[in-house]
Amino acid sequence: MTTSGNPPVVAAVNGSAHSMAAALWAAKEALLRNAELLLLMAYGFDGAPFGNRSFPPDAWLKAKEAVTEEVLREFRVECESAVPEVKMATAAVDTGPIAALTEISATARLLAIGAPAGETAGLFTRVSTSRLSSGTFCPVVVVRGARQSGPVVVGVDGSPLSEEVLAWAFEEASVRKTPLLVLHAWHDGDVAGLFTGESALPFPGESVREAENRVLGQRLAGWRKKYPQVPVDQVVVRDKPRQRLLEQSEKAQLVVVGSRGRGGFAGLSFGSTSHALVHHAKCPVMVVRATGRPAG
Template sequence: MTVNDPRITVGVDGSAGSTAAVTWAAKLASRRRLQLKIVHGLQVAGLYYGGGMTGIGAATLFEAVQKDGERAIADARTLAASIDKDLVIVTDLPNDPPVPTLIDESRHARMLVVGRTGTGGFTGMLVGGTAATVAAHAHCPVAVIRGRHDSAIVPETGPVAVGIDGSPNSEQAIAVAFEEASLRGVPLVAVHAWNDIVYEDTRGTARILTQPGTLEEGEDRLLTERLAGWPEKYPDVEIGRVLVRDRPRRALLEISEEAQLVVVGSRGRGGFTGMLLGSTSQALVQHAQCPVLVVRPERKA
């Protein structure tokens, strides 16, 4: 998570999900002593092209949309300042669609934060896959702020959980998860889920492994190897291990009911080439019971 600009960026739209995202992002920026950038995309292209409006009507509607955006920005700024009066806050209100805006903002952020739902400038922040799209293409980790049972109640207690599968992207998720657990002063739960069905070719031919005991020993060894060295780097972080024969998404969704944050890589070792967001990450972004932090592979210069 090394980026030129030391900032946390949050996308806002005035919805309840957006309010939760601003609160979470402001607390994180305050804790890290980073700048907070609040962004709202106006999404005004349709007012002029294909929207059936021209002249005074389009101008009037644009003015209303802009005022809504300004109000969302102002409310978010007031909320963030109430959390930390010394927080450095900047804002932006571009006349651009939300997804390209957020992806571009991710080039200059330590972390990008979005709510689980949206209205106005960020309509359909989950419906239609906007959050998943941002998480799949961003240049920094993306936090999707989810509450318990689809509510606005975002948990602030419980451990940080991380999904581990042995992929390079999983290694990056482990690094971020330890940092977040240390920052919060809470335990880290390392979750490694596996099953005894493997696919042997591109046609999806499956076979069931006949030595589950031997396989479990290997998976336990993999988890141990992936955690090696981290206790020395973060001696303040208590580490719990969960090794379960199950689908990763189900195991992580279950632990999200007790965690305050779940960290995953955007793609695991079972992902298909060209799939920018794996099925486990997608499931968590849409159904987790706590905020989800999706860690993207590092971009090569």
Template sequence: MKYPIVVGVDGSPSALQAVRWAAEEAKRRGVPLRLVNVYSTPIGLPGGIVEPAVVQKALNDQGKLWLNEARQVAHEVSGELRPQLVLMTASVVPALVKESLNASLLVLGTRGLGGFTGLLIGSTAVLLAGRVHCPMVVVRGTEPVQGPVVVGVDGTPKSEAAVAFAFAEASLHGTDLVAVHTWADTAVDTVLLGHPEPPDFEPAQQRAYETLAERLAGWQEKYPDVHVAREVVRDHPSRALLRYAGKARLVVVGTRGRGGFQGLVLGSTGQHLLHHAPCPVVVVHTEPDHQE
């Protein structure tokens, strides 16, 4: 846990907000803060009009300026922080994946400029979330909320890493943990649509409660200071988690779940939260099973 918190910096207001969040966490955890700007020279510059060396220097100077702005934001949070400033020429996703090898958290904003433009839109977010070696935090929302930590529990061992992270965060912040497990039987709903007798979902709901209890077993004993609210909801995971995220400090999801594909490990729920959650979203990567 003495690995630094790494923040992607690109000069955007969103990135500076991510720096502020990361600085608070670095101060709380007693770990270093590492601010990283990644840039690459645009391809296809018209020859003879703009010299590549000129563009390279401009990008380098701009990166230094952005890193200094980010350092100032970190100092505003805590004058004791001495952030490490890193400026590199590389492709963004591989560079951040490499940074995550020796990081406790990788922190990003929701929108960006320069090398981070579009980073959290579409497939790039999925690729990054599936490759990083530490929890990835996307700082959403404008003001920090002193609410609970919310974790999505999908009912499989794949969510174990997310549950572990969520318990540790709730304990660190001295706040409650809300564990959300959703269930639905779409096939039964379709068959019984318009049926005069209301279906009996009580057995399925009871199984869902039992599944959630199994996934939380042991963690309550490890973190006796954390009060856990167990929520079983008959709804789509994205909608359910968004409702709870409205009053949350942060929401935690895993990169894999039921029906997950190896090539798109973030899943639709995680992607939806990255785009719409009103609070920071933590994506915790789960290593694939050996047989996969």
């Protein structure tokens, strides 16, 4: 699937080793998609007062800007050395990181950020959700691990969001030329996660597992036709999805999941599966929210 134009892949950096990993991952993703890489660093505050003023002093901002520009130069050199074929740009933003990432997400293909640590970890706590004025408009990839091989793994359930999640998962598997493992897991306390319901009742004598496997196959039929080059492995298990996805992350190059939260980075806080993955997965994790935008 494609969007109009060719939106950039954006990497949020802050000078840390975690954000360097995110930048290098984003550079390779941009190469796969023949897109530009934008290295973005925000050095302001997300609406927090500074003393009795609404904004930090100009001298403080100038100093932070200088440090930010130097960090961006260093990151650009590293990325150009690792992936010289990719066109790159940098942006130093004087707002807070949440505001900057939310705004840039409207024109980005996807956002890549480092594994939660220090300030970044705050993006995944309930405390930060009250500071968000709007949700992101593209998927967020939390870069964990550095695996370059293995399948793309996608977790799906019976929610409408699963269609957007599948769109991104098939697209990622296609551009990476790797198999796709589609995992559907449910447990007794998660009836809402089942595919079978009023519109897809089990056949007489059919077990829940058999019914879920059948309906998932029907869901995937259209995607298999659209991406015939992508080998698909369909797995249906009775278990908590986060545990199975964590296990699969040990041999995957990317895990794709949806956010059941209220939108944007807030969604990463309220979806227990996505929350567990961004903190504990062994590979990068893409979190998709409902935006209505096509994948790719």
